[in-house]
Amino acid sequence: MINSRSSTSYSTSHKLHPLSLLAQLISRQVSGCLKLTAQAAEWRLLFDRGQLNFATSSAEAFERLDRQLQALSQPVPEAVRSQMRLLFEQSDEVDEVVSRDYRAICWLVDQQYMSKDQVAQLIGAIALEVIEPFLNIREGSYELITATQTEGIPIFCSLDLRPIVELCQRNSKQRAAGGPVTTKLAPNALLGTQLGVETNGQPLAGINGMGPIAGMRGGAGAAIGRSSMGGALNRKTYTVACIDDSPTVLNAIQKFLEDQSLSVVAINDPVKALMQIVRSKPDLVLLDITMPNLDGYELCALLRRHPRYKRTPIVMVTGNTGLIDRARAKLVRASGYMTKPFTQSDLLKMVFKHLPTEG
Numbered sequence: 001m002i003n004s005r006s007s008t009s010y011s012t013s014h015k016l017h018p019l020s021l022l023a024q025l026i027s028r029q030v031s032g033c034l035k036l037t038a039q040a041a042e043w044r045l046l047f048d049r050g051q052l053n054f055a056t057s058s059a060e061a062f063e064r065l066d067r068q069l070q071a072l073s074q075p076v077p078e079a080v081r082s083q084m085r086l087l088f089e090q091s092d093e094v095d096e097v098v099s100r101d102y103r104a105i106c107w108l109v110d111q112q113y114m115s116k117d118q119v120a121q122l123i124g125a126i127a128l129e130v131i132e133p134f135l136n137i138r139e140g141s142y143e144l145i146t147a148t149q150t151e152g153i154p155i156f157c158s159l160d161l162r163p164i165v166e167l168c169q170r171n172s173k174q175r176a177a178g179g180p181v182t183t184k185l186a187p188n189a190l191l192g193t194q195l196g197v198e199t200n201g202q203p204l205a206g207i208n209g210m211g212p213i214a215g216m217r218g219g220a221g222a223a224i225g226r227s228s229m230g231g232a233l234n235r236k237t238y239t240v241a242c243i244d245d246s247p248t249v250l251n252a253i254q255k256f257l258e259d260q261s262l263s264v265v266a267i268n269d270p271v272k273a274l275m276q277i278v279r280s281k282p283d284l285v286l287l288d289i290t291m292p293n294l295d296g297y298e299l300c301a302l303l304r305r306h307p308r309y310k311r312t313p314i315v316m317v318t319g320n321t322g323l324i325d326r327a328r329a330k331l332v333r334a335s336g337y338m339t340k341p342f343t344q345s346d347l348l349k350m351v352f353k354h355l356p357t358e359g
Contacts, residue, residue, distance in 0.1 A: 027352035038140025241282035289318035313354035
C-alpha cells in the first residue's frame with residue numbers, strides 16, 4: 001500500500017528487492033531517509049541526491065559503532081566510547097529519522113573526538129557492514145521519508161552506493177566460500193566530505209549530552225535534498241517490454257526485474273512484437289538486435305515511426321560490442337545500448353536510467 005501522506009510507505013510486509021530499490025534511489029537522485037523493517041530489525045539509510053550519507057540497522061547498532069571506533073587509524077579512547085554509550089544507547093529520545101548511533105557520531109564530532117578523515121572512514125566502514133545484510137532482505141515493509149522532513153541533519157560525507165553494493169556482493173561470496181572479506185572502502189568511494197557544516201555552509205548545530213543534536217530540525221539548516229522522496233520513487237507500476245527470441249534470456253530478464261514497481265511483458269516473436277507493444281503500452285522497451293525474420297534495428301525503426309513510441313525509451317540488447325553496431329543503434333534512434341552478458345545490477349541501472357520520471 002502506498003501512503004498518501006508526504007512519505008511513501010508499504011505498511012504491511014511485502015516481497016522486496018533491495019537492489020532494485022537502491023537502483024531507483026540512485027538513478028532518481030533521491031534525498032531523504034529510507035526506513036525499512038524486516039527480520040525483527042530496522043534499517044535507516046540517509047540520502048542526499050542519490051548519494052549515501054549514513055546507513056545503520058537496529059541490530060547491535062552500538063556494538064557495531066564501538067567496534068568501528070576502535071578500528072580507526074586513531075581509535076577513539078575507551079573512556080569516550082563508554083561516555084558516548086551512556087549518553088545515547090538507551091536514550092529515551094526517539095527520532096523518526098535520526099538513529100541513536102548517528103546522534104552519537106554527531107556528538108563525537110561536536111566534541112572534537114574525531115577528525116574529518118576519521119568520520120568519513122567510520123561512516124564508510126559502517127555502511128559496508130549494514131548494506132551487505134540489507135541486500136539479502138527478501139520480505140519486509142518500508143517508508144520513504146521526504147527531504148522536507150530531514151532538513152538540518154548534519155552531513156559528514158557522501159558515498160557512491162554503486163561500489164559499496166559491488167563490494168558487499170563480493171564480500172558475501174567470499175564469506176560463503178570461507179575467504180577473506182574487505183572491511184574498508186577505497187578512497188574514491190567518498191564523493192565529497194563535509195565536516196562541521198550543513199549543506200549550505202552554515203555551522204553545525206550545537207550538540208551536547210543533555211540535548212542531542214539540539215536545533216537539528218529546521219532553522220537555518222539547508223534541506224538535504226531538492227526533491228520530494230515520495231515523488232522521486234515510483235508511485236505506479238512501470239511496464240517494461242522485453243523482445244528476444246531466446247526464452248532463456250527472457251526468463252533471466254524477468255527474474256532480474258522482479259519487483260513491485262515493474263511489470264515485465266516478455267515477447268519472443270519479433271514479427272508479432274509491434275502489435276503486442278501497441279497493446280501493452282510499455283514505458284520502456286528492451287530490444288534484442290539479432291533475431292530471425294525481423295532484427296532489432298528494423299523493429300526499432302518501425303516503433304519510432306509510430307506516434308506513441310517516438311520518445312519511448314528503447315534499449316538495444318546485444319552480444320555485439322563493435323562501434324558499427326552502436327552507430328546503427330543511434331541511426332534508428334535507440335535510447336541506450338547494453339551488451340550481453342550483463343548482470344542484474346547492469347540491467348537495473350539501465351532500466352531506471354531510462355524510465356520516465358513522474359512529473
